[in-house]
Amino acid sequence: xxxxxxxxxxxDFMKRFAVGAGAVAAMKAPAVLARVGERVPPRQKLGIALVxxxxxxTQILGPALQHTQDVELRGIVTGTPAKAERWKAxxxxxxxxxxxxxxxxxxxxxxxxxxxxxxLPNSMHAEYTIRAAEAGKHVICEKPMxxxxxxxxxxxxxxxxxxxxxxxxxRMQFEPHTQEVMRLGQEQVFGxxxxxxxxxxxxxxxxxxxxxxxxxxxxxxxxxxxxxLQAARYITGExxxxxxxxxxxxxxxxxxxxxxxxxxxxxxPSGALATLYxxxxxxxxxxxxxxxxxxxxxxxxxxYSGIQGASSNGPFDFPQINQQAVQMDEQARSIRDGTPxxxxxxxxxxxxxxxxxxxxAIESGERVEIG
Amino acid sequence: xxxxxxxxxxxDFMKRFAVGAGAVAAMKAPAVLARVGERVPPRQKLGIALVxxxxxxTQILGPALQHTQDVELRGIVTGTPAKAERWKAxxxxxxxxxxxxxxxxxxxxxxxxxxxxxxLPNSMHAEYTIRAAEAGKHVICEKPMxxxxxxxxxxxxxxxxxxxxxxxxxRMQFEPHTQEVMRLGQEQVFGxxxxxxxxxxxxxxxxxxxxxxxxxxxxxxxxxxxxxLQAARYITGExxxxxxxxxxxxxxxxxxxxxxxxxxxxxxPSGALATLYxxxxxxxxxxxxxxxxxxxxxxxxxxYSGIQGASSNGPFDFPQINQQAVQMDEQARSIRDGTPxxxxxxxxxxxxxxxxxxxxAIESGERVEIG
Numbered sequence: 220x221x222x223x224x225x226x227x228x229x230x231d232f233m234k235r236f237a238v239g240a241g242a243v244a245a246m247k248a249p250a251v252l253a254r255v256g257e258r259v260p261p262r263q264k265l266g267i268a269l270v271x272x273x274x275x276x277t278q279i280l281g282p283a284l285q286h287t288q289d290v291e292l293r294g295i296v297t298g299t300p301a302k303a304e305r306w307k308a309x310x311x312x313x314x315x316x317x318x319x320x321x322x323x324x325x326x327x328x329x330x331x332x333x334x335x336x337x338x339l340p341n342s343m344h345a346e347y348t349i350r351a352a353e354a355g356k357h358v359i360c361e362k363p364m365x366x367x368x369x370x371x372x373x374x375x376x377x378x379x380x381x382x383x384x385x386x387x388x389x390r391m392q393f394e395p396h397t398q399e400v401m402r403l404g405q406e407q408v409f410g411x412x413x414x415x416x417x418x419x420x421x422x423x424x425x426x427x428x429x430x431x432x433x434x435x436x437x438x439x440x441x442x443x444x445x446x447x448l449q450a451a452r453y454i455t456g457e458x459x460x461x462x463x464x465x466x467x468x469x470x471x472x473x474x475x476x477x478x479x480x481x482x483x484x485x486x487x488p489s490g491a492l493a494t495l496y497x498x499x500x501x502x503x504x505x506x507x508x509x510x511x512x513x514x515x516x517x518x519x520x521x522x523y524s525g526i527q528g529a530s531s532n533g534p535f536d537f538p539q540i541n542q543q544a545v546q547m548d549e550q551a552r553s554i555r556d557g558t559p560x561x562x563x564x565x566x567x568x569x570x571x572x573x574x575x576x577x578x579x580a581i582e583s584g585e586r587v588e589i590g
Numbered sequence: 591x592x593x594x595x596x597x598x599x600x601x602d603f604m605k606r607f608a609v610g611a612g613a614v615a616a617m618k619a620p621a622v623l624a625r626v627g628e629r630v631p632p633r634q635k636l637g638i639a640l641v642x643x644x645x646x647x648t649q650i651l652g653p654a655l656q657h658t659q660d661v662e663l664r665g666i667v668t669g670t671p672a673k674a675e676r677w678k679a680x681x682x683x684x685x686x687x688x689x690x691x692x693x694x695x696x697x698x699x700x701x702x703x704x705x706x707x708x709x710l711p712n713s714m715h716a717e718y719t720i721r722a723a724e725a726g727k728h729v730i731c732e733k734p735m736x737x738x739x740x741x742x743x744x745x746x747x748x749x750x751x752x753x754x755x756x757x758x759x760x761r762m763q764f765e766p767h768t769q770e771v772m773r774l775g776q777e778q779v780f781g782x783x784x785x786x787x788x789x790x791x792x793x794x795x796x797x798x799x800x801x802x803x804x805x806x807x808x809x810x811x812x813x814x815x816x817x818x819l820q821a822a823r824y825i826t827g828e829x830x831x832x833x834x835x836x837x838x839x840x841x842x843x844x845x846x847x848x849x850x851x852x853x854x855x856x857x858x859p860s861g862a863l864a865t866l867y868x869x870x871x872x873x874x875x876x877x878x879x880x881x882x883x884x885x886x887x888x889x890x891x892x893x894y895s896g897i898q899g900a901s902s903n904g905p906f907d908f909p910q911i912n913q914q915a916v917q918m919d920e921q922a923r924s925i926r927d928g929t930p931x932x933x934x935x936x937x938x939x940x941x942x943x944x945x946x947x948x949x950x951a952i953e954s955g956e957r958v959e960i961g
Contacts, residue, residue, distance in 0.1 A: 413851075413869070413871060413872035413874075414789065414851075414867065414869070414872060414874065416787060416789065416865075416876075418785065418787065418865075418880065422882075463834065463836055465834055465855055465957070467857065467861070467863060469861035480784075480785075480863060482855050482863065482865050484836055484853050484855075486838065490838070490840035492838060492851060492853065492867075494787075494789075494853050494865050494866075494867055495865075496785065496863075496865055498784070498785070500784060501784035501785060501880045501881075501882070502880070503784075503785065503880045503885070505787075505878060507876060507878070509789065509872045509873070509874045510872075511793075511872070514874070584956055584957055585955055585956075586836070586955055
């Protein structure tokens with residue numbers, strides 16, 4: 220086997236990804252982070268404003284921003300006054316940094332806010348990313364980037380025109396186990412990748428949720444399918460050249476507009492293939508890759524925490540991190556230092572090009588070539 | 591979770607599948623089998639003749655027949671005199687029980703032979719099954735049963751007309767871990783099955799092998815694809831109602847006639863789906879099932895030995911068996927006792943109906959409905 224037995228060790232991870240011991244400790248026990256930070260010279264934190272205070276902002280990003288070192292929560296944008304009050308009280312956000320959707324554009328004048336994180340329903344990603352750019356703010360846009368590739372191109376252009384950075388809220392690229400399977404695949408540690416299998420889904424039953432509405436950018440493929448798609452792309456390091464896809468629904472009364480389960484198959488230039496699926500009808504969280512001389516998997520592979528896996532050389536041993544804290548910290552550093560984003564807008568665009576082709580393949584029932 | 595913690599125990603397995611302690615001991619240590627047998631009243635063994643002495647007969651079935659209790663190797667059919675000599679010497683097969691393809695039909699007069707096991711290239715399964723039936727012998731036919739469903743129907747009819755039993759050389763249905771996933775799926779222990787993923791393949795590089803020749807019944811789908819297909823069928827306990835499929839080849843110089851890798855997707859009446867593949871281009875041996883309230887997998891799932899797996903309730907703990915010995919013993923008992931076969935010809939037919947649809951889906955690029 221080409222991989223030495225201990226290459227998947229925690230030490231190698233820290234070395235390869237230049238993660239400091241303090242950060243790793245913080246990732247494992249976030250509460251300790253601030254104290255670790257005191258022992259190093261304070262760095263200038265960037266200020267972030269969250270746009271849209273739904274589940275992901277409330278339960279995940281808000282708490283994660285209590286453990287970031289390079290960015291801090293300074294503002295919010297919400298249409299619900301009660302939410303504004305709660306966040307103001309909980310996080311001590313100044314009144315001056317609280318906006319609603321009417322006052323949003325005035326954020327241009329607020330020097331405390333460097334970054335706007337768009338956490339709105341998918342159909343609003345393009346509009347608010349473009350308005351944020353026009354306000355002169357750097358943008359983190361949640362995944363999927365937008366409703367389609369054309370919107371993504373407009374968002375990229377708007378940020379380019381405004382001279383601001385644009386990055387996507389992809390977490391997995393910052394996660395150590397995921398970085399390891401990216402390395403194993405892209406560096407062909409077990410030879411060329413032959414097949415990526417992945418399934419990502421959960422049971423969605425909320426009839427009134429925007430994720431079931433087509434106009435809002437709903438559907439399993441948009442929401443969870445991007446994880447399976449990303450896995451195939453980041454493991455092969457290639458862009459698919461053709462796709463077939465099949466959409467199915469077992470609850471037609473609930474899924475009147477969008478897909479409940481989509482299976483999709485990708486062909487890559489190297490000859491690698493991917494057989495992927497995503498679902499709002501079942502809980503699944505599984506990636507398995509077959510390479511010429513070995514295999515590797517992650518299970519779960521797209522959860523907020525608890526990512527585990529192994530290769531044909533043995534189990535992985537990497538730390539668990541606060542994915543969102545690490546993601547936002549690195550994105551803030553890229554903005555502060557003017558260095559390239561790990562997941563720039565172009566990365567979101569690449570996914571949406573494939574998603575467009577998947578919808579076309581579902582619609583036509585035929586194989587769709589890309590590019 | 592609906593499954594009690596210890597239901598996957600060895601004791602339960604033995605109870606459920608009526609496997610005696612002696613047989614399990616024999617499975618684990620085949621050499622001990624004869625001695626275990628001495629302590630129980632001797633049973634009448636049926637005589638079997640292997641037709642076709644390629645790898646599977648030579649390396650697998652011949653040795654396995656040294657550990658069977660209800661059937662014994664008594665004859666061979668081969669076109670190669672040197673092979674006949676070797677088998678005669680190694681297994682003490684009487685000259686009278688050695689046939690070639692010209693003398694084959696005379697086996698009708700040989701009372702020592704009860705069962706003919708057809709281990710020839712796929713394109714010869716139908717002819718030799720029918721000739722065996724016409725000779726009044728019971729038939730075990732290797733998988734895949736034949737080139738297509740129409741041949742399967744002719745084989746079933748021929749055996750019915752001759753009043754002999756017909757069974758397929760499927761192993762997995764006799765394997766304890768596999769029987770457990772059949773139970774978990776079919777009895778909906780974790781609720782309804784939502785998705786079966788499976789991949790079965792190895793790297794085939796023998797340019798002159800019949801498995802690369804279309805007329806001989808070659809191709810990954812025919813050879814290894816049946817394992818993935820079977821998994822979806824025996825886990826759901828349903829027959830697929832529609833299929834999509836895609837064939838790919840990375841070595842066109844080698845795969846001039848048949849598929850190197852085929853991905854195929856099945857729809858079942860319950861709404862369960864399967865995303866499956868098979869390959870002569872990569873080693874893969876993996877099944878993962880998502881049910882409403884849990885999951886289970888086998889890895890490897892189709893090997894001759896070493897099957898392992900787990901469910902969302904924990905790892906399986908079942909004995910390893912000599913799959914072929916257990917298979918042939920049970921098939922011989924069904925013949926001797928006139929009881930239904932676990933995998934009758936109709937089971938092979940059901941697979942070939944789907945395989946026909948898969949080839950049609952590959953050819954047309956369209957979804958093909960079945961039945």
